[in-house]
Amino acid sequence: MARMKCLCGMELSNHDAPNDVELVVYTDKEWERICDCESIEPWNIPLPRYNVWQCPRCKRIYVYNRENENPVMIYRLED
Numbered sequence: 001m002a003r004m005k006c007l008c009g010m011e012l013s014n015h016d017a018p019n020d021v022e023l024v025v026y027t028d029k030e031w032e033r034i035c036d037c038e039s040i041e042p043w044n045i046p047l048p049r050y051n052v053w054q055c056p057r058c059k060r061i062y063v064y065n066r067e068n069e070n071p072v073m074i075y076r077l078e079d
């Protein structure tokens with residue numbers, strides 16, 4: 001469970017499970033490797049490489065890796 005403050009000022013939290021803040025993101029190749037078996041058991045799906053959060057207000061995307069406390073990438077809408 002974690003929380004952070006978006007640059008727009010909104011408090012973000014993953015307290016609720018499920019929630020609308022965390023995005024589960026895999027590349028197509030990663031997903032292909034995961035699906036390359038007879039059957040997929042949900043508990044066997046590996047954690048994504050990045051922990052991705054989206055602010056519901058301003059739609060900024062924060063990308064974290066497992067080693068750093070601060071986001072390694074931040075994206076925001078141009079318009």
Ligand SMILES: [Zn+2]
Nearest residue numbers: 006008055058
């Ligand atoms: Zn925001």
